[in-house]
Amino acid sequence: METKLANPAPLGLMGFGMTTILLNIHNAGWFPVGSMVLAMGIFYGGVAQVIAGIMEFKKGNTFGLTAFASYGLFWLTLAGLILLPKMGLADPTPHAFMGWYLFLWGLFTLFMFFGTLRGSLVLRFIFGSLTVLFFLLALRDWLGSEAIGRLAGYEGIVCGASACYLAMAEVLEEQYGRKILPVG
Numbered sequence: 614m615e616t617k618l619a620n621p622a623p624l625g626l627m628g629f630g631m632t633t634i635l636l637n638i639h640n641a642g643w644f645p646v647g648s649m650v651l652a653m654g655i656f657y658g659g660v661a662q663v664i665a666g667i668m669e670f671k672k673g674n675t676f677g678l679t680a681f682a683s684y685g686l687f688w689l690t691l692a693g694l695i696l697l698p699k700m701g702l703a704d705p706t707p708h709a710f711m712g713w714y715l716f717l718w719g720l721f722t723l724f725m726f727f728g729t730l731r732g733s734l735v736l737r738f739i740f741g742s743l744t745v746l747f748f749l750l751a752l753r754d755w756l757g758s759e760a761i762g763r764l765a766g767y768e769g770i771v772c773g774a775s776a777c778y779l780a781m782a783e784v785l786e787e788q789y790g791r792k793i794l795p796v797g
Contacts, residue, residue, distance in 0.1 A: 641767050
């Protein structure tokens with residue numbers, strides 16, 4: 614008898630979505646990065662997504678494993694980039710070099726986007742908008758442009774909200790045995 618495994622995607626999507634919204638509220642200029650964003654980045658954006666990735670591995674889903682584990686580790690490295698200098702363990706990363714970090718994540722996300730082309734419209738939107746977000750953030754750091762940073766913030770809020778939407782669509786579909794929220 615085969616054991617039915619729970620769908621880990623909603624956990625990973627909510628960890629990604631809520632953390633992305635909070636950080637991008639900061640990028641939009643509404644409040645500074647503080648312990649709330651860092652804690653969300655470490656625990657919900659980071660640890661919860663890594664756990665979801667490991668659960669996707671158990672289900673045999675290479676895309677889910679790669680996406681959730683990678684973005685979970687993104688959040689952990691981002692928190693480390695902020696915290697290590699504050700703890701006196703490393704020098705702060707210069708903005709121009711931070712741009713390359715974000716650019717590489719954008720490139721990774723672009724390739725992951727191609728993996729969504731057979732998925733739902735919402736999943737394609739999440740990865741497409743995340744690709745744009747990473748490239749906007751890289752440009753912000755390379756050019757030192759506050760305006761691009763604010764634009765990225767608003768775009769990131771939409772990206773994060775779309776991940777939360779897909780998470781809830783999947784939870785409700787499983788709970789009710791039918792599609793409740795359209796995902797295309």
